[in-house]
Amino acid sequence: MTADLAVRVGRIEARDAVRRLKAAYMQGLxxxxxxAVADLFWEDAVWEALPDRVPEGVPAAPGGAGRIVGRAAIAASFEDAAARMGFTAHFLTNEDVTVDGDRAVGRWKLLQTCTAGDTAFWQAGVYVDDFECRDGEWRFAHLRLxxxxxxxYPDGWAATRMWDLPERVR
Incomplete structure (x- = not known):
């Protein structure tokens, strides 16, 4: 294998590792x-909500914190969010992953359905994540939402989980 081919294959494998990591994050939530999702982050990682895109008066991040530093704090924040949000379904699109050696940046559009108590709601935004490979293992270094x-969503899936289509539409 030529050196150029080895670099290209390494980049492809790194992109695949980053994709699997992001998928494990979404599915774990x-x-x-x-x-356990916090284990996908390095010990010194950062989870950050970027306030410039959040409408005024809306809590920016799980637990209301805009910047969460360290795996233990990220885990606690996720546990707090799980206690408040009984249901989530994350959908990602428009993926763009760029690899540069042992570092990568991934960008995704997010559409998420959620339930807090008896209230269903939607949220959407953008993830911009930094990943690092240390000792052959890829993890999140800095996640931004x-x-x-x-x-x-007034009626929502909380009140009407399944809706029977009218006979004429079936």
């Missing part, structure tokens, strides 16, 4: 394994 909106 939805499966309510919130504290910028919300574009968070809005209640």
């Amino acid at each position: 939805d499966d309510r394994r919130r504290g 910028a919300l574009d909106f968070r809005t209640p």
